[in-house]
Amino acid sequence: MPWELVERLSWLAGIVSALLAAVAAWSAARTARGSARDLALVIAAATDRPELLAVLEADARARVERVRRRVRAALALISCALLLVGLGGAIAWSGLSMGRHEDLSVVGGHRPRAERECAAAGEATVCADSHVYLLGAAEEVETRFAGPERDGAGVVVVTLPRCRAEVRWRVSVDGQVVASAVSHDVHVGVEFRARAGRQHVFTAERAPGGECETVRLDVRLGVTHDR
Structure with a gap:
């Protein structure tokens, strides 16, 4: 298999894996938000303490915000990686297209x-x-x-x-x-x-x-x- 084809396939694999990681992180953030609220409702109903619900919801919102920040940071890193991959591909393509x-x-x-x-x-x-x-x-x-x-x-x-x-x-x-x-x-x-x-x-x-x-x-x- 030509080296150029192997290199391009590796780039595509890296891009796909990065996108899958971003989707997984986004899904985890949504799941964490819903699970935290459900848990807060159960605890508040069991202990008959409504104020506990507000505390747990605030803590859940803080956790979700931290997850969102991490997702945004991951997306920013992925964007930079995609930009670098595209730039490297353009440079490689221009080198291949040059005449001998x-x-x-x-x-x-x-x-x-x-x-x-x-x-x-x-x-x-x-x-x-x-x-x-x-x-x-x-x-x-x-x-x-x-x-x-x-x-x-x-x-x-x-x-x-x-x-x-x-x-x-x-x-x-x-x-x-x-x-x-x-x-x-x-x-x-x-x-x-x-x-x-x-x-x-x-x-x-x-x-x-x-x-x-x-x-x-x-x-x-x-x-x-x-x-």
């Missing part, structure tokens, strides 16, 4: 230098592979990346971090261009539909000119899968 990212690996052609970039997101750290190209004027590179495990949402992000230049690039699958753009000194990202098992070819060509003799081109190519 797959970086595509180089399998042929020009092999760029690989770097791993990590960024902190709260308590978690997200890392992605970055491929670094060094392009001279009018130079062209082509790299073949392995296809993803299954179809998903592909994204290619290209950055020229240190120098202004013009670089035309594209991503092709089976000879068909699925993503393309022109990068200068900005961060450019393009999404496309990635196909499972098909090589993705990245081609970049630098135009003549520019501010630097050699341009650094950072490329991240990956696919996000729904769970």
